[in-house]
Amino acid sequence: MSDALNYLLKVRPDAMKSYFDFIKKSGTHLDKKTKAIISVITKVDNQTETGFKQYLSRALQAGVTPDEIIDSLFIAFPSLGLTKIIWAIDIILKLDIPDFRVEQLGLGGDWHFIGKLIEVIDGVSRLELDEREVFVYRHGKTIKVYDTHCPHQVTNIPKLAVSGHVMTCPKHKWKFDIRTGKCIVVGDRPLKEYKSKVDGNKLYAFW
Numbered sequence: 001m002s003d004a005l006n007y008l009l010k011v012r013p014d015a016m017k018s019y020f021d022f023i024k025k026s027g028t029h030l031d032k033k034t035k036a037i038i039s040v041i042t043k044v045d046n047q048t049e050t051g052f053k054q055y056l057s058r059a060l061q062a063g064v065t066p067d068e069i070i071d072s073l074f075i076a077f078p079s080l081g082l083t084k085i086i087w088a089i090d091i092i093l094k095l096d097i098p099d100f101r102v103e104q105l106g107l108g109g110d111w112h113f114i115g116k117l118i119e120v121i122d123g124v125s126r127l128e129l130d131e132r133e134v135f136v137y138r139h140g141k142t143i144k145v146y147d148t149h150c151p152h153q154v155t156n157i158p159k160l161a162v163s164g165h166v167m168t169c170p171k172h173k174w175k176f177d178i179r180t181g182k183c184i185v186v187g188d189r190p191l192k193e194y195k196s197k198v199d200g201n202k203l204y205a206f207w
């Protein structure tokens with residue numbers, strides 16, 4: 001909550017309680033995803049960056065897909081206009097949310113060289129490639145390649161966050177099992193895993 005809302009809660013508690021009751025009771029006939037999408041659109045319309053990031057994250061957590069977000073922006077075009085839509089997309093691109101990437105939307109994508117197999121050691125490596133950073137987990141013949149961004153709020157997770165088989169995002173402590181990518185504590189979404197393949201003695205991932 002913003003400092004201003006906190007302040008108003010202290011100096012006008014009754015009025016603000018009514019306001020929050022109103023917010024809570026409005027939209028009771030809407031499902032979670034629809035409410036989340038409407039909130040995102042209002043933040044784009046107001047061009048409040050912090051609020052947009054916050055509600056975008058909530059919408060994704062509510063199960064709204066990137067395609068649905070983009071469609072909603074387009075449907076709201078008569079009100080938003082292209083400028084505000086571009087403003088929102090710029091922020092989304094800066095956040096570098098893996099699910100919004102062109103190839104994740106089923107458009108394009110290619111195999112990328114990750115490293116020579118002999119250099120991919122057992123355990124977890126964090127690699128900085130030209131176009132993105134990845135975690136590579138290897139146990140013998142099992143190899144998994146993950147995006148380094150947390151599925152919660154896109155924090156770029158550092159190598160230090162890995163301890164044994166558990167990776168802990170420093171921001172809100174979601175914990176992931178690096179062997180499967182599954183979130184095992186606090187959160188409910190897995191790491192973004194890329195398809196990978198070994199060709200000769202080279203490891204590739206698809207994005």
Ligand code: FES
Nearest residue numbers: 150152153169172
């Ligand atoms: S950003 Fe919240 S747990 Fe990673």
